[in-house]
Amino acid sequence: MKFAVLVFPGSNCDLDMFHAVQDTVGQDVDYVWHTATDLSAYDAILVPGGFSYGDYLRCGSIARFAPVMAEVYKAAEAGKFVLGVCNGFQILTEAGLLPGALIRNNSLKFRCHPVDLVVENARTAFTNAYAQGESVRIPIAHGEGNYYVDAETLEQLKKNNQIVFRYAGENPNGSIHNIAGVCNERGNVVGMMPHPERAVSELLGSKDGARMFTSVLNAWRERHGAAIGR
């Protein structure tokens, strides 16, 4: 399986993401610059955190027009696996690949600490190695993680099982319904504010994030195996 870690000017979690892939599942992984125009070689596209384009105008609003994003649309459409973390989540919502928007934390503070999450949907490509309702500890680091959707969209998210993670304890940013991560209807595109790539070893304080990577490898193998079976 081959992973791409996208790199925009201002990305700063790209190295963590790259090494998390190597350390958890040991699969091929490349950095892919934002000017790339072909992602056909990759099975999973990881959009890392950071401050792409200095967060100018709105977080992720400029990055969504980078040349590589046309390829991310194609990959998502083709059912490939796409994960956006933190700024990556903001980019995917700005791009319309995921519903909602991320606005300023209600505390107005940049919050950087571990949080407890509940796995609300353990059937996505990135969460199949977790148990439904399981509690996991993964760090956050953001100033604009306050997830918002209107009431009607929230009902749709609930109905379609698109809420992937919710904050278990105190809500660090004021997000609606304590949402920490969501997916698209097909479950192949996932976005979340917490950083699983920073929770892949007990040395880092938690290895609860590692199973996001094993999950997507499971999903890929399942699809790959099924294809061979046919």
Next chain:
Amino acid sequence: MKAKVYVTIKENVLDPQGNAVQGALHTLGFGEVSKVRIGKFMEVELDTSDRAQAEEQLKSMCEKLLANTVVEDYRFELEG
């Protein structure tokens, strides 16, 4: 032609910055302040004299980039 673009947070979306500024104004003694909403003001210069075309272009710019219509409203004024 010059355009003034105003991007504001939707009424039903919380504006924590506005709330903080409102609190600061209260601290300063401006107790009559009942609400503060913070938005963005942009000046856009367009190389065109066709007003209808400029309006169409601006609407498209706002929808695509200048505002995130999930959480923000926009309006603009054309000058000249």
